[in-house]
Amino acid sequence: MRWQELFADLEAQLVAEARLEQAAEVPDRTRRERADVSWLDRAARSAGTVITCATAAGVVRGALEDLGREWLLVQEQGRHAALLPTAAVLSVTGLSVRSDDDRGMGRRFGLGVALRAIARDRAPVAVHDIAGGLATGTIDRVGSDHLDLAEHPADALRRPTALTGHRVIPFAAIAIVRRA
Known part of the structure; x- marks a missing residue:
């Protein structure tokens, strides 16, 4: 009977260790997944919402109408749409925190x-x-x-x-x- 108790104790230790490893792995996996998300991925999820983009030429605020690999199209209120190269964007407010849907990155052209x-x-x-x-x-x-x-x-x-x-x-x- 002693060996059965010993084996049961070893099994319990292995299960506890596996739970600890899994608990440590979840935050690490989450950090890795977040590291793969670009701001354009978040922008793709934000299509249709109002965003504010700071550029060296000024601020552009309006509904994000479209986007591609290297550009955003923002419909400013009371004006025509503005095309912004992504390289010119200094910061953006109003983007979705999430990026995990099927919409993809927007248009494929540059x-x-x-x-x-x-x-x-x-x-x-x-x-x-x-x-x-x-x-x-x-x-x-x-x-x-x-x-x-x-x-x-x-x-x-x-x-x-x-x-x-x-x-x-x-x-x-x-x-x-x-x-x-």
């Missing part, structure tokens, strides 16, 4: 594709740069890392008589693109 769509629209835009500068005009071309802006007043159509210049703006310098 900033260049989004800017090409805006260029095809031929609508005048206001491009705010990270140094606080502002240029208005129409996006003529979009390269792999820059856009070509035909400069003209925001309230004028792109006509040769309205052009005041041409500007190349690297993506890294863009803080906000708004429809003018």
Whole structure:
């Protein structure tokens, strides 16, 4: 009978040790899972909610309408939507704490594709740069890392008589693109 008691005691010790290991593993697993979550994952979960993004060119506040790998589209109240490169976002308030749904990361295309769509629209835009500068005009071309802006007043159509210049703006310098 003594061995049975000894074996029962050993089994109880193993069960207690397994419970301690599991209790220690849960917080560690949670930390690892949280470490894999990007702020864009949280933004994808926040689509449709009001967020506030700080950029070097100012604050953009509105409903998060869409997002992709390198950009956010925020519908500002009383204005046209603002396209923000994610690299220009300094901080965000209003994001969901959770990111564990099936919506995924948003659209799969990057900033260049989004800017090409805006260029095809031929609508005048206001491009705010990270140094606080502002240029208005129409996006003529979009390269792999820059856009070509035909400069003209925001309230004028792109006509040769309205052009005041041409500007190349690297993506890294863009803080906000708004429809003018």
